[in-house]
Amino acid sequence: MVDADPQTVWDLLTDAPAYPHWNPAVVSLGGRIAVGEKIAMVSVVSPKQTFTLTVDRMDEPREMVWSGGLPLGLYRGVRTFTLAPLDGGRTDFTMAEVFGGPLAPLMNRVVPDMTDSFEQFGDAVVAAVRGAR
Template identity: 50%
Template sequence: MTTTTSTSTAIAAPPERVWRLLTDTDWWNRADNGVVDVAGAIAQGQKIKLVSELDPKRGFKLQVAEMDEPHHMVWTGGMPLGLCTGRRSFRLEATNAGCTFSMAEDFTGPLSPLIVRALPDFQGSFDQFAAALKADSEA
């Protein structure tokens, strides 16, 4: 079973400018984007820890599993043996007016239905993140 949350927005800025923010932990930690803290380097193969406003007492340990600058990035995390795996993808597609940003989180694995029921709804947080990225990229 797969469960997905996603958001998308048009940004009047080139993908390279948006990418710089997406990979800048200082931006993640200061922006009004629904994230309390990101620790670690946002770079291919690196491990990071993300703390969200949705559950500020809990940090999610993630790995930057894929990176294709300035187009695509994937973070993964979850339980051993693939019992539940989260996969957050970020995409930037160039347009005549700048780019389209999209972000999605998929949960897969035999325990994912149980785990997802215990998690808060990500939609508002995802929309807040996209709005902050748009505002700061266009500033």
């Protein structure tokens, strides 16, 4: 739960250049967060690797979907951000990532574990909107 309305959280999540300033899980996020655009993310989990992602869907201020992976759908990760309004101007924020494709069993063994990074990301959203108030 985030102590801010969905639009405030949405504005934070869609400001690519600001990510490294509020999110300790992200080294950099380049590009424009808009449907069909490519963004380049570098994570603290793997700081020498750039993940090229496509912004697949944006339903402001409810849902955003990014995806990336290998050509031909051999391996694909889909990250979904969901924001639901709660009483008192708060937001239920969730983020999930699903990996799939024929090479998923092999790739899942070599892709870094993102569990801690995801927790940091969620905590950073909460802290960033708290600090903006």
